[in-house]
Amino acid sequence: MQTKLLFTLPIAAVGAAAALHATAYLHGEAKNHLPRFWAFFLATLASMLAVVYAPGKISFLLAWEAMGLSSAGLVAFENTEKTVRRATWIYLLACHAGACALMLAGVFLNSPDAFLAAFFCAIVGFGLKIGFPPFHVWLPEAHPAAPAPASAVMSGAMIPLGFYGLLNFFWPVSTVVPYNTTAGLTLIALGVAGAIGGILFALPQVNLKKLLAFSSVENMGVIAMGLGLALVANSRDGGSLFSEIYVLSFTGALVHVMNHALLKGALFLGAGSILRQTGTLDQDRLGGLMKRMPFTGTLFTLNALGLAGLPPLNGFLGELLIYTAGFLAVRSGSPLLVAAGFTVLAALAFTGGLAAAAYCKAIGATFLGEPRSKAAADAIETPKRMWIAQLALFLGSVAMIPGTIFIVHKFANGIGEATLLTAATIGGALVLMTAALVGLRRFLCPRGAVKPQCPTWDCGYHEPTARMAYTATAFTQPLADLFAFALRPRKHLIPFKGHPAAPTDAALVTETDDRALAGFWRPLFTFFARAFQRAHLLQSGSLHLYILLILITVVVLLVAAFAS
Amino acid sequence: MNILTFLLAALLAPLLPGIVNQTKAFFAGRRGPGLFRLYFDLAKLMRKSCPRSTTSTWLFDIAPSVSLAATAIAAMLFPWGPGQGTFAHASAALFFYLLGTGRFFTVLGALDTGSAFEGMGASREVQFSALVEPIVFVILGFLVCLSGDVNLPGMLGDYDGGAWTHHAFSLILIAVAFFTILLCENCRVPFDDPETHLELTMIHEAMILDNAGPDLAFILYGAALKFELLAAFLVAMLVPKLSIGPEAKTVVLFGGILATAVLVGIVESVIARMRFLKTPQVLLGTLMVATLGAVLYILF
C-alpha cells in the first residue's frame, strides 16, 4: 500500500505541474491539435494510475500497454517532424518488446522453479521502461521529441513505474532467498552501467533534453544500485546489520525515486520553457538566459543542484541513505557484500562527480555568459504559470526533506535516522551560513553587489563577444575525450573559407550518439532487415518456384509422416 | 573545548599557504613573502570594493559566499577534538558532498562571467573532481573497514594502534592516495600551479579571475580552509587511538597539519607541474593504489 502511495505521488505531482505548464507551453499550437494532446496526456496519467492500482497481473499488463501507447501518442505529437517519427517508432518498439518480455515473465512466474528466468524476463521487460542499458535507447530519442510537459511526466513519473513493477511482482524476496544474490548482483551491475554510462553520455550532449534524458538513465541506475544492494544484503541471512543495510538502501532507492520525479520533472519543464521562448534546445546556441528568464533560470539551477545530489537539497538525502548502506555493507564482513558495497560507493561517487559536471555545463551553457544566438538574446521570461509549475515541484522536493526523515524514522531507526537528521540540520546550517556570508558581503561592499560596472576580464582583450566564451561542447571536451573509448564522439571539422589570413566560418563539430543505438541496436536491426530483404527473393514472382515450393513441402511432409 | 579547537583551526587556516610558500622560498633560496602574508591580503581585500562584470548575474554574487559557507560547515563537522565532534553522526559522505556544493557554485560563478579562461578553468575543475570522487569513496570505505564506524568522527582515527603493525602497507598506500587527492583538490603542484599567473595553465586561479574584494577574500580563505581540512583529514586518519588521551591527539592533529603544509611545500619545490593531459592517468593510478590498499586490508 505504501509503495502504491509512493508511486502515486509523483504521478499526481508531476502530472499536475506538467498540466499547468502545458496550458502555457502549447499556447502557440494550432487549436485543433490541442484536444489530441490533452486526450493523450490525460490517458497517460490515467493509465499510469491504473498501473499502480491494477488489481491483477493481466490488468497490470493491460494498463502497462495502455501507458506505453498513450504516451507514444504524446511522443508523436509533433507529427510532421522526421525525428519525431523515428522516436515514436523506437519508443513503440521499446514498449511492445517490454510488454512481450513481461508476458513471458508472467508465464515463467507460474512455474515455481523458474523464478530466475522470470526475474530476467522482468528485468528486460521493466528495464525497457526504466532504461537499463542497453535498453535505454528510447529515452534519448523520445524525450527530445515529445512536448516538454509530456517528457516531464514520462521521465519523472512513468519511468520509475518500472521499479514499481519489479517491486510488486518480484519483491516478496524473503520467500526466494536463494535467488536474491543473483538478482541483486544483476541489479547492481545494471545500475552501475546505467548510472555511469548514462551520465557519461549526458555530459557531451548539446541538446538540453537529450542531456536530461541520459541523466534519467543515470538516476534509474542509482535507484537500481540501491535496490540491488538491498537484495544482496537480504540474501545474507540473519543479523540486524544486514536488515539495516537492506532498509537503508531500499529506502534510499525509493526516496531517490521521489526526488528524481519531482526534480527531473521540473528540469524538463524548464527545458520546455527554454524551447518555447527561444525555439532551440541546442546549448551551443543558447546562453545568457539567466538575465532574460530569471525565474526559469533560478529554478533550473536549484533543481539541477538537487538532482546532482548535492546538499542541502533532498537529492542528497536519498544518495546519503545509499552511501550509508554502502558503508555498512563494506564493514559487514560478508565478502560478496563488501565487494558490492565498494562497487556501489565508487560508482555512486563517480556518478555524483560527473552529474555535477553535466549540470554545471547545462546551467553554464544555457543560462550564463552571453547569448550565442539572436533567439537567445531576444528571449523573455515565460508566462507565470510555467515557472510556477517548476517552483511547485521544487518546493515539493524541499518538503520531501522532512518526508524523508519521517520515512527513515519509520523504517530504519539507529544509524540511518541519526545520519539523516544530522545531514538535514547541516543543510539548514549551510543555508543560514550562506545567508550570513551574503549579508556580510553586502555590508562590506553595498555598491558592487547591486550594480555591475565593467566587462568581463579577458586578458586585456577589449571586446569580449559571446563567440569567445566557452561553449557547452568545449566545456565537456576534456571529459569527453577522456572517455572517448566509450563515447566515440564523431568530430568533423568544417574547414575555413576565404583567405587564410582572414579565415571565416571554420568550426569543429562534435556529436556524441548513443552507443547502444549506434553500436548495437541499429546494426542488429539493419542486419536482420538486410537478411530478411535477401529472403524476399523467395517471393520473386516466379510461379514455377512457388509450385516447386509446394511440391517440396508436400514431399517433406510425407517423409515426416512416414518417419514418425 | 571543541568550539575552541574549531576556532583555532579557523584561525590557523590562512597560515598554511604561508608555510607552503615559505618552504618553497627556503628551497629556492629566497626570503619569501612571509608566513602571515595571506592574513594581510585578506584584511586588505575585505576593505576593497567588488567590481563585477556586466555579464554576470546573482550566481556570481553568491558563489563565493556559498563556497565558503560550504567549506566552513564542513570544517564544523570535522572532529578537531578532543572528544567527539559537535555532530557525532555526521556522515563522511556529507563532508565531501559539502565540498562538492562549494565547488558546484564556484564553477557556476566562473561560468557566469562568460569568460573563456574561466570556462576553461571550470571545465578542468569539474573533470578532475569527477575523477577524484571515486578515489575518495574507496578511501572512505577503507576507513569504515578499519574503524568499524560509518560516521566521520568515528571513522577518523578511532582504531587501534595495532592496525599500524598489521596493515602498515595498506595504510601507507591509502595515505599516498589521499595525499595525491589533497594536492589535486587544492590545486597544488603537480596538478595545478597557483603561481604561474598564466590564465591558460591554471585551474582554480583561472576560475576566479573576475573576483575581487571581499569575494576574493572569501575564496582565498575558503581555499586555505579546504587545504587545512584535507590535511587534517589525512593526519586524523593516519593517527590511531592514542593511549595518552584525546587531548594529545588534538595536539598531534594540529602538528600534523603544519607538517603536511611543509610536506606540500617540499613537493612543490622538487617537482614541476605536469601536463593536464597526464592528470587523468595519475588519478587513475591513484584509484588503483587506493583500491589496492583497501583490498589488501580486507584480504589480510
Added chain:
Amino acid sequence: MISTLQKLMLALTSVLFVADLVQSVFYIREADRREGGDHMSHRTYYVCLSAFFGAMVFALLSPSLPLMWVAVELTTLVSAPLIAYHRSRGALEAMWKYLLICSIGIGLALFGTMLVMHALELQEKGVAEGCRMWFKVGFVFILAGYGTKTGLAPFHTWLPDAHSEAPAPVSALLSGALLNCSFFAIARFREIMPAEIAGFCDASMIFFGILSVAVAAVFMVRQTDFKRLLAYSSVEHMGLIVILFAIFMHTPADPGRGVLISGGEIVGDAVLGLALLAHIVFHSLTKTMLFQTAGNLLLAFGTRAIASVQGLGVSMKGHSALWIVGVLFICGMPPSVLFASELGLVVSAPLWMSALVLALLFIVFAAMMKVALAMTMGTPVAKPEPVPGKMLIVPFTLLAILVASGVLACICISIPGAWHN
C-alpha cells in the same frame, strides 16, 4: 467445437459480406471514375461477389467432406474473376497465380479427402493398423491442400499478389472470410483424425503455423507496398489461428482451468477455445477495416507504394486515424481483442513456443509500425485526391465495433477468474 466454429463463421462471413457489399457500392464506382481502363461489368462483379459469398456459406454448411471440397473449389472459381476486376497486367497475373496455385492446392485437398475417406472406410471395417497411415498421409494432403487456400506458408505465395491486386472490398473478403473458410475445412478434418495420430497432426499444424508467422514477419520487414503488407499480416494471423487451434486440440480440458462447453458437451480448454474464436472473428473484422482503408488510400493516392503515402495526419485525418488504430489493433495492442487472444496463446503454449511466437510478433510489430508511422506521420509528399466521406462509413463502423468489443474483452480478461466462466 466444430459446430461452434461453424455458427460463428457463418455469422462472421455474413457480416463481412454485408460490410464489403456496402463498401463495394462506393468503391467500384469511385475506382472506375478514377482509374478508368478496361474493367469487368458491374453486374458480373456483383454476381460474382454474391456467388463468392454463397460458395463460402456452402462450404461452411456442407454436410459431407467431399461436398465441402466442391464448395471450396467453387469459392476459387468465383473469386478469381473478382481479383481481375481491373484487367490490368498485374491483376491478370495475380488472378492467374491465384487460380493455378489454389487449384493445385485444392487438387491436393481432393486427394487428401479421398485418402481420409478411404481411411474412414477402413476404420469402419476395423482395420486399425492399416488405417492409421492412411489418415496420416491424408492429413498431410489436407493440410497442404486447404493450407494453400488458408494462406499458410510456404503455400501462401498467391496471397500477397491476389490481395494486393484485387479491389479493396474483394481483398477484404478474401482475407476476412475465405481464409477462415479454408481453415474451417482443416479444422473439420482435424476433428475426425483418430487419437493415435493427433500428435502428428498438431505438431505439423504448429510447424506450419509458426512458419507462417515467421515468413510473414520476414516479408513484412522493408515492405514497400501497403496492401501487400496487409496480405502478409493475414498470413501471420492465419498462422496464429492454426497454432491456437492445434494447441487447443492438444490441450485436454481441465475443469480447474475452465472448459468450453458447446451443446452441453465439454469440448476443450476455455482459454484457448475462446482465444481461438476471438482471434478468428476479430482478425477478420480488423483486417476488413484495414483493407477498406487501404483501398481508399489507393484511390486517393493512385499508388500502393508506401513511400508515396506520407503525412496522412495532415492530409487525410480520418484515414490516418483508421490506419494507425487498425495497424495497432491488428498487431494485438490493447484494447484490441487480439491482445486477449494472443495473451491466451502465450499463457497456454509451451514456453519455447510462447517465446518464439512473441519474438516473431515483435518483428511483425516493428515492421508494421514502421510503415504505419511512415504513412501517417511526416509531411505529405504527394497531394491526395480525397475520397468521398461515405467511403469512411463502413470502416468507421467497424472501428467502433472493434473498439467497443476490445474494451469489453479487456475488462473481461482483467477480472481475475473471468476465464473460468
Added chain:
Amino acid sequence: MTSTAEILLALFLLTNIVLAGTGRLRQAIRLVAVQGWMVGLLPILLWNWTDAGAPGFRVWAVAFVNGAVKGVALPILLRYAADRAKANFELEPLVGFRLSQVIAFAIASASFAIGKALHIHETVASELAIPVAFTTMGTGLFLICARRKAITQVLGFLAFENGIAVFGSGILLEYGLVVELGILLDVFVLVFVLGIAIYQINRTFSSIDTDKLNALGDVHLMHRHQSN
C-alpha cells in the same frame, strides 16, 4: 489378378513418361486426352464383375462423364485456347525433355515406394492403382514447374487431376453421384476459367509465356516503388 485394368494402368504409367518427354503442344494435349479416356474406362475395368454382377447406373454414368469431360471436352477446349492464343507449338521447357523423363521415372519409383509403405487393404481394387495415381499427380505437378507456358501448366494440372481420379477409381471410393459429378463439374469449370484467363492474358501481354507473369514479386515491386 492381372487383368485388363492392370494393363490399362501400366499404359497409364507409360503416358506419364511419354508426356514428360513430349516437346509438342498438340501431342501433349492428345496424351492428356488419352489419359482422360483411360480415367473414364478405369472404373468399369476395375469393377469386380464376377462377384458384384454388372455395375449399376452410377458407375456407367461417372465413367461416361469422366471420359467425355476429360477425354473430349477439356482437350478440345485447350486446343481451342491454344489456337486462339496463337501459341507456339513448342513447349519451351525449363527442364530438358530427357531430364524430365528421368525425373518422371524417379517420381514413378518413389510412388511405388510410397505405395509399398501404405498398407493397402484387400478392398482396394488394384495395388497398381495407387502408385500410378501418385506418379500421375507427381508428373503433373512437375510439368507445371518445368514448362514455361501458361497453357502447359494447365495441361500439367489436368494430368494431376487425372492422377487423383485414378486414385479415386483405384480405391473404389463412393461419394455418391452428385458429389462425383460436382467434382467433375468443378474441374471442368476450372479449366474453362483457366482457358479464359489464358485468352485474356494473351490479349493483355501478347504472350502466354508465364515468364512474363513474374512481375508481382516483392523484389520487383520494391524496385518499382523505389524508382517512383
